Amino acid sequence: MDTEKNLNVDSVDSFKKQYEMLNTIIDSIESQIWASDREGNMILLNSSAQKGLGLDNAGKDVLEIVNELKIFETDGSELLTKNIPLFKVLKGETVRGEKIIPHLKTGELKLIGYMISPIKDENGGIIGSVSVSKDITDKKKVEQEFFSALSHELRNSLATIIMGLSLFEQVSMDKDEEQKIRRMIMRQAGQLSRLVDDLLDMTRIEQNRFELKKRFLELNRMIKHVSLDEQPLFNEKEILLETRIISEKIYVEGDPERLTQVIENLLNNALKFTPKGGRVTLILDKDSEAKKAIISVTDTGEGISAEQLGEVFKPFVRIGHSYDKNIAGLGIGLFIVKEIINKHGGEIEVLSEGLGKGAKFIIRLPLID
Numbered sequence: 274m275d276t277e278k279n280l281n282v283d284s285v286d287s288f289k290k291q292y293e294m295l296n297t298i299i300d301s302i303e304s305q306i307w308a309s310d311r312e313g314n315m316i317l318l319n320s321s322a323q324k325g326l327g328l329d330n331a332g333k334d335v336l337e338i339v340n341e342l343k344i345f346e347t348d349g350s351e352l353l354t355k356n357i358p359l360f361k362v363l364k365g366e367t368v369r370g371e372k373i374i375p376h377l378k379t380g381e382l383k384l385i386g387y388m389i390s391p392i393k394d395e396n397g398g399i400i401g402s403v404s405v406s407k408d409i410t411d412k413k414k415v416e417q418e419f420f421s422a423l424s425h426e427l428r429n430s431l432a433t434i435i436m437g438l439s440l441f442e443q444v445s446m447d448k449d450e451e452q453k454i455r456r457m458i459m460r461q462a463g464q465l466s467r468l469v470d471d472l473l474d475m476t477r478i479e480q481n482r483f484e485l486k487k488r489f490l491e492l493n494r495m496i497k498h499v500s501l502d503e504q505p506l507f508n509e510k511e512i513l514l515e516t517r518i519i520s521e522k523i524y525v526e527g528d529p530e531r532l533t534q535v536i537e538n539l540l541n542n543a544l545k546f547t548p549k550g551g552r553v554t555l556i557l558d559k560d561s562e563a564k565k566a567i568i569s570v571t572d573t574g575e576g577i578s579a580e581q582l583g584e585v586f587k588p589f590v591r592i593g594h595s596y597d598k599n600i601a602g603l604g605i606g607l608f609i610v611k612e613i614i615n616k617h618g619g620e621i622e623v624l625s626e627g628l629g630k631g632a633k634f635i636i637r638l639p640l641i642d
Contacts, residue, residue: 305385308392308403313359316401325385325408327377345373347384362389362402371409384410415589419604422591426468430461437461474609475588485528485616489641492523492532492566496557499536506544513552514540523559523566524641531613538606539570539634546632547574559640565619568636577625577632585623586611614638 299306305322309315315338318328328338344352358368367390374385387406391399437458440446446454477483500516507514536555543553551573558567577585584590591604614621619638625631 303407305406305408306404308401309359310401311363311399313363317403322406325376325383325406326374327379342374342377344375345382347371347373349373358387358389359402362391363399365391365399367391382410383408384413419589422604423468427465430465430468433461434458434465471605471609474612475605478609478612483612483616485531485613487526487528487617490525490527490529490532492525492527492557492568492638493518495529495533496536496555496568499533499540500555503537503540503544506541507553510544511549512544512547515552515554516556517554518557519559521559523557525566525617525638526641527617527638528613532617535610535613535636536568536570538610542606543570543572543574543632547572560637563637564640565637566640568638569633571631571633573631576628576630577623578628582623582625586621 299317300319302319303321305325306317306319307315307322308317322328326342346352346356352372358370361368367388369386369388371384371386373382375382385406386409387404389402389404392401392403394400437454440454441451474483496516496518500514504514540553540555547553553573554569554571556567556569556571558569559565560567581590586607588608589604590607611621614636617638619636621634621636624633624635
């Protein structure tokens with residue numbers, strides 16, 4: 274009997290430990306998680322849900338919570354009782370969607386993305402529901418700004434191209450004027466091409482299909498070619514492009530097209546944010562001790578605030594100007610740059626002493642002896 278009693282005690286202790294561990298795991302998850310029983314009573318509410326919704330604890334009826342929160346549809350209309358997702362879930366459906374939910378204590382409106390699924394017993398009977406949701410307010414805002422910027426970029430480039438072609442049709446002009454318009458059309462066509470390429474790269478990265486074609490590569494020659502190709506753009510804006518390349522041959526295992534894309538992106542960013550009369554310096558050097566090739570791009574432009582330094586390599590972040598429509602770009606170039614460097618086994622960092630004090634991007638790539 275004592276042995277049987279000890280076994281029962283051990284089983285209970287084991288169950289309690291597993292239950293406590295499960296609660297700890299659920300409570301530490303960033304997403305908002307709650308669960309209800311078959312009657313719609315809240316039986317679980319993790320810390321993220323309590324903090325995000327302003328609710329103190331479980332134990333309330335879901336209908337009571339809905340009435341207390343005053344939830345809204347994404348079109349701004351108030352959620353009707355008959356449309357509460359939980360009712361569909363308790364009939365066996367899994368429901369996904371978005372709702373506008375005010376914080377119970379602060380009143381701040383948040384856009385919440387959610388998925389609610391039925392909980393079933395071993396016989397398939399529905400015994401409750403579980404919801405996983407997340408505050409997507411900032412994400413949606415960034416997406417809207419991104420699509421606004423994309424529309425602006427596409428509209429500007431297309432309008433310029435159409436205007437240029439129209440001038441060819443309507444106006445008689447000399448060769449110099451004709452060449453000027455041709456160059457303008459080529460610039461805008463190139464801008465459109467870069468936008469499309471960046472969007473495709475972003476998609477490949479998200480789908481884990483971003484691949485490199487690496488080979489034995491001499492960086493000295495590549496850096497020199499990129500500098501020569503970019504020089505006319507700097508001349509046009511009257512910004513000095515200074516290029517300093519180590520005399521010793523530097524070799525890496527890399528994808529020449531992708532590494533060229535990286536340097537072009539950094540130079541174009543420097544050009545974009547450096548005023549007329551400024552300077553941009555492109556340097557190729559090596560760290561013999563660390564066995565790294567060092568590529569740096571330094572400008573005397575507007576610089577980066579301390580708050581944004583940690584954000585520049587995130588997608589849809591635009592340096593300095595948020596989504597200023599006078600500044601070209603979608604805010605995904607540096608994200609792609611970082612991905613390319615990471616896939617080469619390298620690192621990239623950005624330094625700036627603050628607004629008005631320029632910026633410096635430093636790339637480190639493993640050397641090949």
